[in-house]
Amino acid sequence: MRAFADLFDRLDATTSTRSKVSAIADYLAAVPARDAGWAVFLLSGRRLKRLVGAAELRQWIREYTGLADWLFESAYAHVGDLAETTTLLLARREVAGRELELPLATLIEAHLLPLRGADEGTRKHKVMTLWQDLPLEQQFVFNKIITGAFRVGVSQRLLIRALHQACGIDETVLAHRLMGQWDPGAAFYERLVAADDGEADIARPYPFFLASPMPEDAGELGDPAQWIAEWKWDGIRAQVVRRGGQCFIWSRGEELMVGRFPEVEAAAGRLPDGTVIDGELLAWRDDAPLPFALLQQRIGRKSPGATTLAKAPVRLMAYDLLEAEGQDLRTLPLVQRRQRLAELLAGRDDMLLSTTVAAGDWQGYAALREQARGRATEGLMLKRRDSTYQVGRKRGDWWKWKVTPQTLDAILIYARAGHGRRSNLFTDYTFAVYDGDELVPVAKAYSGLTDAEIAELDRWIRGHTRERFGPVRAVEPTWVFELAFEGIHPSPRHKSGLALRFPRISRWRRDLGLADADRLEDLQRLLATPT
Amino acid sequence: MTAAADLIILDDHGLYCPLGDFHVDPWRRVPRAVITHGHGDHARPGMGHYWAEQSSLPILRKRLGRYAPLEGLAYGQQVRFGDVKVSLHPAGHILGSAQVRVEHGERVWVISGDFKRDADPTCAAFEVVPCDTFITEATFAYPVYRWPLARDVAGEIHAWWQHCAEAGRPAVLFSYALGKAQRILAELTHHTDQAVLLHGAMVDLVRIYREAGVDMLPTTPVADLGRKTSFAGRLILAPPSAAGSKWLRRFKNAETGFASGWMQIRGNRRRRGYDRGFVISDHADWDSLIRTIEECGARQVLATHGDTEILVRHLLERGLEAKPLRAPYGDEEDAGGDQGPD
Ligand SMILES: [Zn+2]
Ligand SMILES: [Zn+2]
Numbered sequence: 001m002r003a004f005a006d007l008f009d010r011l012d013a014t015t016s017t018r019s020k021v022s023a024i025a026d027y028l029a030a031v032p033a034r035d036a037g038w039a040v041f042l043l044s045g046r047r048l049k050r051l052v053g054a055a056e057l058r059q060w061i062r063e064y065t066g067l068a069d070w071l072f073e074s075a076y077a078h079v080g081d082l083a084e085t086t087t088l089l090l091a092r093r094e095v096a097g098r099e100l101e102l103p104l105a106t107l108i109e110a111h112l113l114p115l116r117g118a119d120e121g122t123r124k125h126k127v128m129t130l131w132q133d134l135p136l137e138q139q140f141v142f143n144k145i146i147t148g149a150f151r152v153g154v155s156q157r158l159l160i161r162a163l164h165q166a167c168g169i170d171e172t173v174l175a176h177r178l179m180g181q182w183d184p185g186a187a188f189y190e191r192l193v194a195a196d197d198g199e200a201d202i203a204r205p206y207p208f209f210l211a212s213p214m215p216e217d218a219g220e221l222g223d224p225a226q227w228i229a230e231w232k233w234d235g236i237r238a239q240v241v242r243r244g245g246q247c248f249i250w251s252r253g254e255e256l257m258v259g260r261f262p263e264v265e266a267a268a269g270r271l272p273d274g275t276v277i278d279g280e281l282l283a284w285r286d287d288a289p290l291p292f293a294l295l296q297q298r299i300g301r302k303s304p305g306a307t308t309l310a311k312a313p314v315r316l317m318a319y320d321l322l323e324a325e326g327q328d329l330r331t332l333p334l335v336q337r338r339q340r341l342a343e344l345l346a347g348r349d350d351m352l353l354s355t356t357v358a359a360g361d362w363q364g365y366a367a368l369r370e371q372a373r374g375r376a377t378e379g380l381m382l383k384r385r386d387s388t389y390q391v392g393r394k395r396g397d398w399w400k401w402k403v404t405p406q407t408l409d410a411i412l413i414y415a416r417a418g419h420g421r422r423s424n425l426f427t428d429y430t431f432a433v434y435d436g437d438e439l440v441p442v443a444k445a446y447s448g449l450t451d452a453e454i455a456e457l458d459r460w461i462r463g464h465t466r467e468r469f470g471p472v473r474a475v476e477p478t479w480v481f482e483l484a485f486e487g488i489h490p491s492p493r494h495k496s497g498l499a500l501r502f503p504r505i506s507r508w509r510r511d512l513g514l515a516d517a518d519r520l521e522d523l524q525r526l527l528a529t530p531t
Numbered sequence: 532m533t534a535a536a537d538l539i540i541l542d543d544h545g546l547y548c549p550l551g552d553f554h555v556d557p558w559r560r561v562p563r564a565v566i567t568h569g570h571g572d573h574a575r576p577g578m579g580h581y582w583a584e585q586s587s588l589p590i591l592r593k594r595l596g597r598y599a600p601l602e603g604l605a606y607g608q609q610v611r612f613g614d615v616k617v618s619l620h621p622a623g624h625i626l627g628s629a630q631v632r633v634e635h636g637e638r639v640w641v642i643s644g645d646f647k648r649d650a651d652p653t654c655a656a657f658e659v660v661p662c663d664t665f666i667t668e669a670t671f672a673y674p675v676y677r678w679p680l681a682r683d684v685a686g687e688i689h690a691w692w693q694h695c696a697e698a699g700r701p702a703v704l705f706s707y708a709l710g711k712a713q714r715i716l717a718e719l720t721h722h723t724d725q726a727v728l729l730h731g732a733m734v735d736l737v738r739i740y741r742e743a744g745v746d747m748l749p750t751t752p753v754a755d756l757g758r759k760t761s762f763a764g765r766l767i768l769a770p771p772s773a774a775g776s777k778w779l780r781r782f783k784n785a786e787t788g789f790a791s792g793w794m795q796i797r798g799n800r801r802r803r804g805y806d807r808g809f810v811i812s813d814h815a816d817w818d819s820l821i822r823t824i825e826e827c828g829a830r831q832v833l834a835t836h837g838d839t840e841i842l843v844r845h846l847l848e849r850g851l852e853a854k855p856l857r858a859p860y861g862d863e864e865d866a867g868g869d870q871g872p873d
Contacts, residue, residue, distance in 0.1 A: 091677055
């Protein structure tokens with residue numbers, strides 16, 4: 001655990017991406033595989049859930065230090081972070097020892113995981129013993145881990161770069177191996193950094209290939225004949241995996257959406273084994289999509305009832321075939337993948353095939369794009385005919401050409417209470433996008449959520465405040481929101497160097513993870529090309 | 532206890548002793564001012580006459596002008612204001628810092644000024660002065676504040692300086708110009724004998740400390756170095772007000788650090804945007820506050836500076852008489868302001 005705590009300190013003491021990458025790579029190369037596996041688990045933002053509750057932890061630290069409740073609570077309010085408050089207060093009790101050295105994996109596997117489901121007395125005894133025995137320098141990381149709040153500002157990309165630096169495996173392969181759900185541990189880490197993948201996990205999706213915002217001058221794309229256009233559907237991006245007689249539906253946020261879309265799972269069950277389709281989940285009736293709000297009702301339901309299923313039936317709009325007959329097709333040209341997809345879905349009505357639209361020139365495509373709203377789509381997708389299916393957001397082959405207003409997917413980082421009627425609710429939000437590994441604020445927005453969403457978000461904010469600056473709460477970056485705006489212009493006054501006109505929240509994108517949000521460079525490109 | 536019986540009250544000019552007709556650390560013009568120490572929020576210009584501990588006089592002269600009517604007192608030396616006896620006692624805060632002991636008849640009140648209990652080679656160690664009423668500062672009055680040994684923190688500063696040197700970068704350390712900077716220079720002598728560069732605002736103050744016999748690392752004013760000087764591998768001390776200034780631009784590729792008690796809290800470190808935070812304070816931490824109040828034996832405690840409610844409530848629960856005293860003293864460790872998010 002000493003090595004891991006040192007790694008945390010190194011990451012915490014620098015804002016340089018390169019230093020962070022080397023710090024992680026050095027660590028991974030130096031520790032045994034079982035520790036490395038858990039480190040990757042924690043660094044990739046995964047949490048050990050349900051170890052101890054925040055309320056009981058507060059109770060125990062008050063007991064441990066003998067501080068009055070109100071005094072502890074004032075200190076907590078002053079510090080703003082439970083794990084940090086706990087750590088600072090632990091130091092108040094002088095004990096001999098505090099020299100226990102446990103490997104990270106031993107700490108987690110032998111001491112922490114058994115806490116799940118143990119009775120309160122057992123959990124309290126264990127936590128207090130570790131408070132007593134672990135060195136003070138390790139207590140902050142320890143408390144962060146047990147509160148499930150370990151975060152160190154490392155993006156998935158940065159982690160993959162570090163892994164690559166540590167083991168030399170291709171970054172694409174690493175990204176693929178890191179997707180989905182896995183049990184950390186020596187076996188996991190050894191597979192992660194093994195030269196040959198061999199037997200892939202049957203549930204595992206491929207990393208999504210993401211489109212970039214269209215350059216202002218469509219002519220940059222060259223000959224229109226080299227491109228395929230489709231409608232940009234307004235749903236939830238998803239990968240449907242059919243392998244080993246099972247079906248798995250993955251969101252772009254790498255969340256496995258088991259049981260949420262039984263009709264889509266049923267349809268996937270009729271696919272041949274060894275098939276992976278990329279597409280968009282849409283609420284759909286007859287020949288047209290239903291409003292996104294209906295789809296949104298489905299996202300929150302872990303096992304929807306008959307009424308919900310009837311009110312908001314969901315289909316997969318398929319647009320790419322990544323695997324067929326167990327073969328990875330991602331390096332085939334898009335036209336060939338689409339051809340095989342069309343053959344696969346021919347004659348079926350339980351899955352939709354995204355049709356292509358064609359125009360002879362870019363003006364024609366621009367005119368088509370203008371029709372997008374009337375067709376309940378967000379605009380056009382332009383994909384190079386011979387493009388391979390790549391990893392993440394790579395510019396060049398896939399473009400999204402949205403109709404105005406423009407939208408971006410940004411991350412909630414700050415909240416403050418509103419005014420008047422809403423003065424006791426957190427309703428004023430600040431959103432950020434990543435610039436490298438740093439989140440930079442890009443917009444403040446006050447409107448667009450329903451009262452129910454505001455209430456839910458308010459509760460979440462109170463439970464996930466990371467720091468307080470007067471009335472402002474900094475929250476753990478977790479949620480992505482789609483913001484609509486009317487324009488974008490340079491603004492040296494802002495850290496991001498740009499400002500949005502009339503930003504407002506158009507929806508809460510629970511289906512997106514942090515890596516799916518737009519990045520500062522996406523906005524800068526919009527800026528570079530004045531409208 | 533009625534207000535008339537109080538040896539010290541708060542009037543709109545500052546802490547006032549009605550029986551002796553003098554103020555302590557007043558913030559508006561008064562004829563007679565007893566000064567605890569040379570920080571700007573305690574020693575203000577324009578008073579008719581000043582009394583202060585003698586080793587603080589050069590500091591006060593620098594702050595108040597060479598013609599300020601200053602009278603130096605040795606620690607423990609007694610002066611009379613009418614029937615009231617006044618003496619100054621070491622507060623351990625900075626060079627020449629003092630607690631003010633006020634005695635009348637049977638009663639003794641002590642005004643702590645700013646104080647700390649931690650070892651500090653740049654000033655006389657805090658002296659416990661028994662009293663009935665103790666007027667204490669409460670800048671860091673939360674149990675999360677508990678200072679590490681300053682010598683160890685100086686070791687961390689030195690290690691950081693070495694780390695910057697290996698990377699060929701300057702290390703710019705922000706700290707308050709009076710007291711903190713000199714304490715760091717003195718503690719660093721345990722780790723190195725290399726010279727440190729100084730921002731202009733610190734040069735005279737460092738000289739005053741040297742003349743008072745404080746042993747510190749050799750120093751060079753940045754202003755004495757040519758335009759073409761390379762600052763790679765150098766440690767530069769600067770006041771927090773220099774952060775983000777034009778002056779700072781000459782230290783290309785510098786890492787920045789901040790030395791303050793507030794750096795105990797990670798959130799403070801992060802949102803101020805310094806690369807490193809070093810926990811070193813010239814104020815009492817929570818344990819020191821409680822211990823000092825116990826040791827001086829006061830039955831009544833009045834708290835100034837900071838979040839006094841916490842300390843007051845804690846003392847009330849322990850059966851003492853306690854209340855806040857709203858004096859507009861600032862907090863030199865917070866210089867540079869607290870920047871919320873935009
Ligand atoms: Zn002071
Ligand atoms: Zn002060």
